[in-house]
Amino acid sequence: MSFEIISQARCFNGTQFVYRHASRETGTPMRLAVYVPPQAGDAKVPVVWFLSGLTCTEENFTVKAGAQRVASELGLILVAPDTSPRGENVPDDPEGAYDFGLGAGFYVDATEAPWARNYRMRSYLERELPALVAESLPADMSRQGIMGHSMGGHGALTIALRDPERFKAVSAFAPIVSPMNCPWGEKALSHYIGPDRASWRDYDACALIEDGARLPGILVDQGTADGFLDSQLKPQLLEAACAKAGQPLTLRRQDGYDHSYFFIATFIEDHLRWHAERLGAE
Amino acid sequence: MSFEIISQARCFNGTQFVYRHASRETGTPMRLAVYVPPQAGDAKVPVVWFLSGLTCTEENFTVKAGAQRVASELGLILVAPDTSPRGENVPDDPEGAYDFGLGAGFYVDATEAPWARNYRMRSYLERELPALVAESLPADMSRQGIMGHSMGGHGALTIALRDPERFKAVSAFAPIVSPMNCPWGEKALSHYIGPDRASWRDYDACALIEDGARLPGILVDQGTADGFLDSQLKPQLLEAACAKAGQPLTLRRQDGYDHSYFFIATFIEDHLRWHAERLGAE
Numbered sequence A, B: 001m002s003f004e005i006i007s008q009a010r011c012f013n014g015t016q017f018v019y020r021h022a023s024r025e026t027g028t029p030m031r032l033a034v035y036v037p038p039q040a041g042d043a044k045v046p047v048v049w050f051l052s053g054l055t056c057t058e059e060n061f062t063v064k065a066g067a068q069r070v071a072s073e074l075g076l077i078l079v080a081p082d083t084s085p086r087g088e089n090v091p092d093d094p095e096g097a098y099d100f101g102l103g104a105g106f107y108v109d110a111t112e113a114p115w116a117r118n119y120r121m122r123s124y125l126e127r128e129l130p131a132l133v134a135e136s137l138p139a140d141m142s143r144q145g146i147m148g149h150s151m152g153g154h155g156a157l158t159i160a161l162r163d164p165e166r167f168k169a170v171s172a173f174a175p176i177v178s179p180m181n182c183p184w185g186e187k188a189l190s191h192y193i194g195p196d197r198a199s200w201r202d203y204d205a206c207a208l209i210e211d212g213a214r215l216p217g218i219l220v221d222q223g224t225a226d227g228f229l230d231s232q233l234k235p236q237l238l239e240a241a242c243a244k245a246g247q248p249l250t251l252r253r254q255d256g257y258d259h260s261y262f263f264i265a266t267f268i269e270d271h272l273r274w275h276a277e278r279l280g281a282e
Helices: A059-064 A067-074 A123-134 A151-162 A182-191 A197-203 A205-210 A228-231 A236-245 A261-279 B059-063 B067-074 B121-136 B150-162 B183-190 B197-203 B204-208 B229-233 B235-245 B261-279
Strands: A004-013 A016-021 A029-036 A045-051 A077-081 A139-149 A167-173 A219-223 A250-253 B003-012 B014-022 B029-036 B044-053 B078-079 B139-149 B169-175 B217-222 B250-254
Touching: A004 B261, A016 A059, A016 A067, A016 A205, A029 A059, A029 A067, A029 A123, A045 A123, A045 A151, A045 B229, A059 B059, A067 A077, A067 A261, A067 B261, A077 A123, A123 A151, A123 A219, A139 A261, A151 A167, A151 A197, A151 A205, A167 A261, A182 A197, A182 A228, A182 B169, A197 A205, A205 A236, A219 A228, A219 A236, A219 A261, A228 B204, A236 B235, A250 A261, A250 B078, A261 B003, A261 B067, A261 B235, B014 B059, B014 B067, B029 B059, B029 B067, B029 B121, B044 B121, B044 B150, B044 B261, B059 B261, B067 B078, B067 B261, B078 B121, B121 B139, B139 B150, B139 B261, B150 B197, B150 B204, B169 B261, B183 B197, B183 B229, B204 B235, B217 B229, B217 B235, B217 B261, B235 B250, B250 B261
Parallel strands: A045 A077, A045 A139, A139 A167, A167 A219, A219 A250, B044 B078, B044 B139, B139 B169, B169 B217, B217 B250
Antiparallel strands: A004 A016, A016 A029, A029 A077, B003 B014, B014 B029, B029 B078
């Protein structure tokens, strides 16, 4: 077991773990939350990754989304990583803003100083952590799905679009669909990746689709009362990019829902069933 | 509307509110969380009270238990009050301990100085808040249930045992069943109520049953891996008191579950269905 157990609790007849491990990519200890359903054991079960949004840790999804009930029924392992490296020596936003630095890794491999040393969430999630999950958990790595919220929706979409073979199911809650075209994304990418906007396209779901990336399907839920809808999230950009490219997209505008975990909790069952169908889960 | 809206969010087709109001009983502003299901409106619906445990506010149950999904289906208003008065002028445990003072009102009317002025959670929950709920929400006050966790399980059981006509359903998660016989309770009652142990009996579910109080039934879930089981919770005392008195009790020992909200989330649906059946909800 490469993971040190920080806590574990029985939950819906399975076990909710919080793990810590030393990350080679970020150069820091990293925490993650993992739910192991009762079906896991000698038999390996599918894995669904959940990437969280700005300011979150591994905890938010784990305590607020109500996902374990459905994962227990469907036999899915849930993996919820942290959203950035953390620690005394990890550089943060100079003004301590919530939308950059700690809790705001944006799922990139930073190339610019001083971020490049620790902010390697892309490689962490594309290579290091999947290898540890495969080695440490009863996880069938041939059956992976990925979903996320807000910044984590951006992470889920871009990681999947860059490696469609890895994931059989992809979905997002209120994702940042085009970081190149919103203040959160422009701030993050200009600092982490530098001023050359062409190099940002690898981190923009709409640009990846324009550049030819494809997935079998994408499920997106977006609340119509989300305070970030018009300024940051802009689902119409994803809708347009998918329509132009012939990329299948199921975009549901949910009337009156905001950006909170009350929104996620309401629709998490739909998303997990979407994943389970595509992962051949129970 | 006597309640000031602090926040509201759409959730499972209903609305999750956080309210604030000036309390006459505690002499402080009090917050509470209220879930209003989609069935409420012109029609009034039943109300289930949830009393939380040590250190909690109105938020813990609201974001962690996953109760709204079931309340939405069954058409139940959920009311989650805070666990004590709060504010600069409210006296706290002199050593800042978690088990007394702020976040630890124990659902009593304190009689001792300096606690007596603000710590009036009994009267707050027995008279003041129900009147405000009746006046402000689409709540059918002839159909009330009450449940709670740990210290809040103690609160739910004792409030119901003292006023069985008010509640058609009563349940608890890992309740403190006899504050007179555990360190948490002895500390709280000796400070809030004073040294005369006879006056504590009104705040002890087992003593109330011994003294003749009865309910139509009580549902209790208790995890066997709960770290407070032997030192503080002692469900066997409730079991013995109920057996001796002929008080119906459904006590379920849940194998491997601890004291956390992962335990509550796992069994909240059972409890809400227990309440809905007895409240004549959908």
